[in-house]
Amino acid sequence: MIQEEHSVIKVLAYYRDPGVIERINSQFRKLWIDVIWFYAISKEKDLYEFYIAIPKNHKNKEILLRNLSKTVDVEYVELIEKYKVYIFFYGKLRDKNARSPLIIELSNNNFTEEQVGGVIEGEKFFSNIHKIKDLFQEVTFFPLIIPEEKIRMSWGEVIG
């Protein structure tokens, strides 16, 4: 089921200490944006991927993207609209209409990405102030949110 009523914010951020979660979370709190679900995984050393679902039409969504983009520790910010979550379990598609990726069941620690995990599919937009600045000679700042192609992303390895 395509989630029309929520947007997903993807944040890539470097981990120095658990305060990184607060630094990200506080951007939502300060703008009174409810969090529908929250998911985070470590992608590589020190670098974490956070996925946070919020109400789609929240009036502060664009300010959120801007503020996240300039938060120290945050490397990259992305907005995913009309998303769909698939959950895999032991290599089989368990739920193609999942509302969130927080229902993964685990019984031991030996799973691979193919066996247990999830995929989110949706329309990707980016709001990376660093990247915008890097490309500044080529792109105009506005609109901040630039539509890109539909993408598929893996949740990657899930460790229980």
Next chain:
Amino acid sequence: MNGAKLLVNSLKMEGVKVIFGIPGLANMPFYDAMLEELERGEIRHVLMAHEEGAAHAADGYARALGLKVPGVCTATSGPGATNLVTGIATAYMDSSPVIAITGQVVRNSIGKMAFQEVDTPGIMYPVTKYTYSIKKTSEIPEVVKNSFYIATTGRPGPVAIDIPRDVQLEEIKDEIKYPEKPTVKGYRPFKEEVNLEDIKKAVKIIISSSKPIILVGTGALWSSATESIIKLSQLIMAPIVSTLPGKAAIPHDYPLYLGPMGNYGRAEANKAILESDLVIAIGSRFSDRTIVSYDEVKKDRKIVQINIDSTDLGKNMGIDVGIAGDARKAVDLILEAIKKEANKSDSKLEWIKRVKELKSYYESIYFAEEGKGLKPWKIMKTIRNSIPRNAIITTGVGQHQMWAETFFDVLEPGTFISSTGLGTMGFGFPAALGAKLARPDRVVIDLDGDGSFLMTGTNLATSINEEIPVTVVIFDNRTLGLVRQVQDLFQNKRIVGTDYGNSPDFVKFAKAFGAEGFEAKSYEEIERFLKQAISSEVTTIIRIPIDREELALPTTPPGRKLSEVVVSDPRRA
């Protein structure tokens, strides 16, 4: 070498000369490690009366040095750290680079409600640009290097460093070289370079405008853009208005400067912006205090916004062109592009004539002498005429701040320092101490209110003990005047919780601390006491009695529009 010594050496590598603070158990090793540096005079420690004052003093120090060098303050764990918070939040809101070093309980005690334990990083996160919690002694040099880098680059701001006592005491055997470069992941300062395509778009709009106006904010100060902005104003015949902090960027004797706009700004500045067909905002984020009514300001005119923080472009108000980058570089590029094409038509002459009419009309209303006692506008003029052109002014928060906003003429860039974002009462006096240490060659004057001064006035002991002579002018109306006037004018005269009694006597208060104290009851006395204070080697308080009924005007009623500005006392109508 232990962690505390490593910390002191790292601060020296960053060129730190002054540290404002108060010691306690958790930052005591840091103080111990500083002793030799203090004795040799390589670092100066200023013992404050309260940690909030330490943060404001560090903030004033940084602002007096043009936000290029951070001010440093320190406090112990628990109440020491929480007392810093208001000062750090003040620096955060006004984008001032302050480094706050707090002690923390030993690592084994963390999270166990140990004596004087508080979650300092958790408290500091929302009011700092970044907060470090140091867990290993070896991290100290890198953290200090990164903290100074984060605090002074991009949009400047405060950084907190929390260090457990045992990390400070831990000995390290290996030599740790101070890093040559910062190593912050997930952070890059905003680029200063400007996109030429955006300049082209802006120039097209500017050339076709017949009634342009320039709105100057703090970003103009950061980039030292004063000269470029005045050239632009002359070239395109555009009057200049400013935000409250932006008033420090433009010499007020420039004939086309109309003053600050906004809630308590000059009526002619508000009126002119509403009659313009183009606003060129330089280094302003369009705060609610400045713009007041966004729909009204956006309607019927083009907006060009220049800001180094590209995420601020169009955030608070719709714009036609956004230019991300350094203010001076952007204005210089605009100047270069329009030199040959600038439109100096007759309609522009009409526009300038109209602006001058507005200015002289409203000045005839402001500068009246009716009513009891000394008039705030005339006191401000008297102070201006009695002090050097480059004297540094700090202010508290309240009616006196609004009078300074409206009537005190800044003549040199960067000489007006005020808490404009957070509006922190008590900022003025400790900020003046910091400014004086940063610029000992300058006369420093704190324009303060009775309520505001009382909040941090015990730092008078610091100014005497540490021999930091500044002058404090207290506009004493025995009330929290700005709150009172809103109650009086806009809340059906229901005055509640604002009026003070007769205590304290500020002249005796000054003398009790070893300072000079005067009461000025005439403009001549203000001038005389000021000159005496400037030549004195100790801090001087000059109390000026102000009628409690005096209003800070012009003002816009809460929730109303710029066009509804109240210029004269409505109680007399």
